[in-house]
Amino acid sequence: MFKKLPKVFRNFYVVSIAIFLIWMLVLDSNNLIARYQLGAKLNNLEDEKEYYQNKIKEVEKDRDELFGDKESVEKFAREKYLMKKESEDIYVIVEEE
Numbered sequence: 001m002f003k004k005l006p007k008v009f010r011n012f013y014v015v016s017i018a019i020f021l022i023w024m025l026v027l028d029s030n031n032l033i034a035r036y037q038l039g040a041k042l043n044n045l046e047d048e049k050e051y052y053q054n055k056i057k058e059v060e061k062d063r064d065e066l067f068g069d070k071e072s073v074e075k076f077a078r079e080k081y082l083m084k085k086e087s088e089d090i091y092v093i094v095e096e097e
Contacts, residue, residue, distance in 0.1 A: 077083040084090050
């Protein structure tokens with residue numbers, strides 16, 4: 001039966017390497033598909049990390065601005081929370097795209 005196979009496939013090392021490659025590429029828990037999915041997830045997590053680091057910088061800037069003097073606290077409240085004095089009216093203008 002083995003005489004019908006080409007000589008390359010009768011070699012023990014070639015068969016062993018072929019079985020090992022099939023096992024590693026398809027059957028193992030760390031196969032190519034899983035590696036690709038983990039790489040994509042890593043990229044997404046790195047993007048999220050960068051986004052949140054930028055948000056942290058913005059919040060720190062706002063915090064520093066808020067804990068400044070009284071005028072900056074008033075400016076911050078007016079801009080961020082649309083607060084006003086009793087004698088004032090606020091008009092919010094929303095630009096349409």
